[in-house]
Amino acid sequence: MSNTDEHEACCRLPAVALACPVCGKQGRRVGKETLDHHLEQSSRAKFGDEAGFCPNPACEVVYFSGKATVRKGETVLAVTQKDPGDEIFVCYCFEHTRGDLRRDLAQKGTTDIPERIKKGIKEGRCDCERKNPQGACCLGNVIAAIIGIKAS
Numbered sequence: 785m786s787n788t789d790e791h792e793a794c795c796r797l798p799a800v801a802l803a804c805p806v807c808g809k810q811g812r813r814v815g816k817e818t819l820d821h822h823l824e825q826s827s828r829a830k831f832g833d834e835a836g837f838c839p840n841p842a843c844e845v846v847y848f849s850g851k852a853t854v855r856k857g858e859t860v861l862a863v864t865q866k867d868p869g870d871e872i873f874v875c876y877c878f879e880h881t882r883g884d885l886r887r888d889l890a891q892k893g894t895t896d897i898p899e900r901i902k903k904g905i906k907e908g909r910c911d912c913e914r915k916n917p918q919g920a921c922c923l924g925n926v927i928a929a930i931i932g933i934k935a936s
């Protein structure tokens with residue numbers, strides 16, 4: 785094995801450890817705060833202080849660790865990436881739904897929701913690590929939802 789191969793093999797390790805056991809896609813790491821907020825005790829007991837979050841809309845898995853999984857419908861709140869419904873939050877900190885985006889776009893052709901979220905973040909009023917099922921900022925999901933609605 786050349787040095788290059790060794791280097792690449794080493795850098796691939798974290799990705800393998802966080803691959804969803806069902807779809808194989810790369811997940812993102814979430815911590816205790818996220819898991820505590822989004823799981824009932826019976827599901828929470830499957831994991832330690834961290835787990836992977838699978839962002840693949842085509843996969844039912846929300847959280848995983850090793851072979852243990854929590855799937856769509858088993859979390860306290862429905863998850864943006866897993867559920868296309870209009871009543872589903874795209875922003876959990878300020879509670880904007882996909883329907884709010886759709887209504888803005890239908891009525892005004894545009895939406896100021898991303899700007900309102902950015903303002904809230906700037907004012908330190910967001911709590912993504914705890915409130916968002918992915919344990920991170922929602923803005924990427926909000927932008928993706930706007931593009932999805934505009935394309936539909």
Ligand SMILES: [Zn+2]
Nearest residue numbers: 804807838843
């Ligand atoms: Zn998956």
